[in-house]
Each structure stands twice: as structure tokens, then as C-alpha cells.
Amino acid sequence: MIDVRRFASLGGDDLGWLKTKHHFSFADYYDPRRLNWGALRVWNDDEIEPGTGFPAHPHADMEIITYVRQGAITHRDNLGNEGRTIAGDVQTMSAGTGIRHSEYNFEQGVTKIFQIWILPAARGGAPRWGSKPFPKDSPSGYWTTLASGFEEDESALPIRSDARVLGASLPRGETLSYSIVGARRGYLVPATGALEIEGFAIQARDGVAIADAPQLSITALEDAEVLLVDAPAEP
Numbered sequence: 001m002i003d004v005r006r007f008a009s010l011g012g013d014d015l016g017w018l019k020t021k022h023h024f025s026f027a028d029y030y031d032p033r034r035l036n037w038g039a040l041r042v043w044n045d046d047e048i049e050p051g052t053g054f055p056a057h058p059h060a061d062m063e064i065i066t067y068v069r070q071g072a073i074t075h076r077d078n079l080g081n082e083g084r085t086i087a088g089d090v091q092t093m094s095a096g097t098g099i100r101h102s103e104y105n106f107e108q109g110v111t112k113i114f115q116i117w118i119l120p121a122a123r124g125g126a127p128r129w130g131s132k133p134f135p136k137d138s139p140s141g142y143w144t145t146l147a148s149g150f151e152e153d154e155s156a157l158p159i160r161s162d163a164r165v166l167g168a169s170l171p172r173g174e175t176l177s178y179s180i181v182g183a184r185r186g187y188l189v190p191a192t193g194a195l196e197i198e199g200f201a202i203q204a205r206d207g208v209a210i211a212d213a214p215q216l217s218i219t220a221l222e223d224a225e226v227l228l229v230d231a232p233a234e235p
Helices: none
Strands: 002-005 011-014 018-022 040-048 052-059 063-070 072-077 082-086 090-094 099-105 111-118 128-132 144-148 164-170 175-180 184-192 194-197 200-203 207-210 213-220 224-232
Touching: 002 200, 040 184, 040 224, 052 072, 063 072, 063 082, 063 144, 063 164, 063 184, 072 090, 072 111, 072 128, 082 090, 082 128, 090 144, 111 224, 175 184, 175 224, 184 194, 184 200, 184 213, 194 224
Parallel strands: none
Antiparallel strands: 002 207, 011 018, 018 040, 040 111, 052 099, 063 090, 063 111, 072 082, 072 099, 090 128, 144 164, 164 224, 175 213, 184 207, 184 224, 194 200, 194 213
16 A cells, blocks of 8 residues: 655645644644554654754653754753754654753754654653764665664664664665565655655655555665655554
8 A cells, every 4th residue: 555645735834944844743734634654653844944943842752763854953952962963864862751852953054854753662761862874885775774673773773662764875777675564554755856666656755655565666766865664553
């Protein structure tokens, strides 16, 4: 099952300092057909103006993954963590019992991010934050696990959900495959480029909800950078 969600169909807002699009119901955008996709609760496409950002605010019981598409984001939290995550890299935050954090664009130009929220496998736990570069020397045409709740994914940033966040650089004409079966759900968004997935033409920033796809075929129509969340079917 493939459900293509065109970028133009997404909810969102323009706050001046922030241009945001929501793949799922969020803030003032509500669509009962797009509340979540399994344990995946939020996928926001944010563009943050220079010198602005999200002031300190709280979270609890959520796994929050930020993938930086352009520029850089600077994180600070009440645990004393501080870090700057640049384009192509990823940061994760397990909110656990509660954390307050800010995310600012201190760069000269616009910062663009994907902000992804995944429901944890269990409530509670000590909050934590981490950041890691997308491996620039990874061969193109292969999936790289960026964040994961599975112990075998030793090189990925840990999250507290039975889920994976994967990324791939796919040159034009090359094909990747992936399997989403059983009690799993997939959600794929190309950060750049264009794809063909099971006969559908997918443009940059379109969303693709996936279920019951034992051999999903993904072909690059242009050089593409792709993110995929593989999460439990039950929130």
C-alpha cells in the first residue's frame, strides 16, 4: 500500500521567522486522516530564518529526531547539553520524564530541517540528547541507519522506540529496495531530487506512507537524498 502525500497538500503556516509544513496533524493543522502513521507522530518540514528559532520549551515521552537539510541548528537544554548540527547531520532527543530545550539558527542564511517525532516504546526514562554526522564516506545507493531503537544498530544514535530512521544518497538511475511488512509502517520523504516508487513520481519533500510492501522499489529520477522512518504499526 502506497499513499503519496504531495508537498502542496500538507498543512502548515508562515510565521515570518518560520515557514513550516506538517505531514501529520500538528499545532493549528488538523486532518483526521493524518493523525499519525503507526508510531510516527510528527514529520515537520521547517525553514528557520537567521537569528531566530524555537525558544526553550518542554517535552516528555517522545523521541525527537532532527535532520538538517541546509544550514545548521544549535541545541541547548536544561541538562547542560549544547551542540551545533550542520547540514546532512542528525540529532536525537529522548524526552523521557521531561526536558526543556531550545533550537536556534545562528547562521547567516536560512536553516532547513526535518523534525520527526516517534512515540517511545514505554513512558519515562532519563532524558538525553545526542548528535552525529551523516557518514559522508558511505557509498551511495545504500541505506545508512541514522537513529535506531535496535541494539544491533551500534553505529546509529539510540532512540527508545522499536523504530529506525534511515538515510540514503541515490544517484540518478540507481535503485534501492526496502521491505515494510507485518506490523510495521514506513514513511519516506526525499529531501532533494526526485524518485519513482512503484509507478508513482515523487518530488522533493513529498511524503510517501507505506504498508505491506515486501519489496519496495525506489529509483532515482534525479540525484536524490532520501529519509525513511520504519516504525511499529501500533502507536
